[in-house]
Amino acid sequence: MQSESKPITDKRVALDDLDHQLLALLRANARTATATLAKKLGVSRGTIANRIARLEASGVILGYTAQVGADAEPSGIRAWMSIAVEGDKTREVVKRLLGEPSVRSLHDTNGRWDLLAEVHAASIGELSVVLERIRKIKGIGNTETSIHLQTFRLS
Structure with a gap:
């Protein structure tokens, strides 16, 4: 299909x-x-x-939607992409990532990784295309991606 x-x-x-x-x-x-x-x-x-x-x-903007909570989005793939930035390229990389349609949130971190991006895609195939596009951004050294499976809440 x-x-x-x-x-x-x-x-x-x-x-x-x-x-x-x-x-x-x-x-x-x-x-x-x-x-x-x-x-x-x-x-x-x-x-x-x-x-x-x-x-x-050109398909960069696919449409306009309302932002809803994570539990209200039953379909699609969510992933967390840890990103190591080369040298002093953080500002340029952040600017590019903020313009990437599939990046839903972007966080500055410390430790091994410089940035953490929440990425959404409709399917595994689309996620693969998105990750490849992000990895090609000038200034990104290494990445590691984990697919989001489930969220647990403390009550």
Whole structure:
């Protein structure tokens, strides 16, 4: 059985710094007005509208949804990706990861790993594509990924 949806990598869209900043703002609040986004990013409303249209057409932006709690999302794969950053590339890596549509949260850590990213994907196949895309980000040295199986709560 073949899936009807195509992975993002099929369209080979190149994201620049403005795209990553725009995606980060939209992920924080997808209902932010175009004029507000333009002001925050220091560009025209037309530039923002064109960027959003291009990101939607290329499959980078797949849609707009409400954020719901983890227990309300019964399907899909959640994973935790531990990331080691090379040298002084942390800011650049964080900026790229905040613009990555599959990264739901990003945490600064200490110890062996520099960052911890919560990654969501619709399937194992999509997760594989996402992990490969993240590993190619300049400045990422090593990664280790664990699939989220279950959450336990203390009462």
